[in-house]
Amino acid sequence: AQSVTQLGSHVSVSEGALVLLRCNYSSSVPPYLFWYVQYPNQGLQLLLKYTTGATLVKGINGFEAEFKKSETSFHLTKPSAHMSDAAEYFCAVTDNNAGGTSYGKLTFGQGTILTVHP
Amino acid sequence: DGGITQSPKYLFRKEGQNVTLSCEQNLNHDAMYWYRQDPGQGLRLIYYSQIVNDFQKGDIAEGYSVSREKKESFPLTVTSAQKNPTAFYLCASSQSFNTGELFFGEGSRLTVL
Secondary structure (H helix, E strand, C coil): CCCEECCCCEEEEECCCCEEECCEECCCCCCCEEEEEECCCCCEEEEEEECCCCCEEECHHHCEEEEEHHHCEEEEEECCCCHHHCEEEEEEEEEECCCCCEEEEEEECCCEEEEEEC | CCCEEEECCEEEECCCCCEEEEEEECCCCCEEEEEEECCCCCEEEEEEEEECCEEEECCCCCCEEECCCECCECCEEECCCCCCCCEEEEEEEECCCCCCCCEECCCEEEEEC
8 A cells, every 4th residue: 555754743944944845655656746735723735746747846835846756755845934834734645557547545644744933 | 715614613522422524515526535634643534435426435434424415515424433533524525536636624623522
């Protein structure tokens, strides 16, 4: 079964610093990859996704992520953190068949709480 | 505005009582999902429905039941058989099952006393 590992349950950065949240998956077949954000006591919102094509994807709020097949990774970055970025971030993947079609079911990582200090 | 509405937002129940959480969407999406969220455990899939009148068990279905009689509605019942029901419950939908792009409601927090 597919698994997703987010390294670091808590990440703390200063305002204006680089944000790097790490995500690795286990599948040998490249899955569809997603990052979601959750603000306190709310649902999740899609930040960005990778399905096919260009491996560097840009999302909302200045975030981007790069799919690296050789490293089975999909790390999330933002060049300059803002106070409003403080939230919990979830990496998620779908299982795909050898032809690249998704089986549909999403597997979520454990989440990383991002704290931004003034 | 289109979206997903979950109710109630907060719910308190005594042990042994069944409780039903409501989820309604007006996005005309075919697929709907229920997730349970506990601190430090990410989201775990309870049930999902790819299309109206059809649903499948997810990874942690024991003690839960669902129905999908209408496209826009996917209620979740937490039964007395669920051993640890206190949690944050999230409903989501997607245009079709295999996109992976989910739209979430704001969640329902259930506390069993």
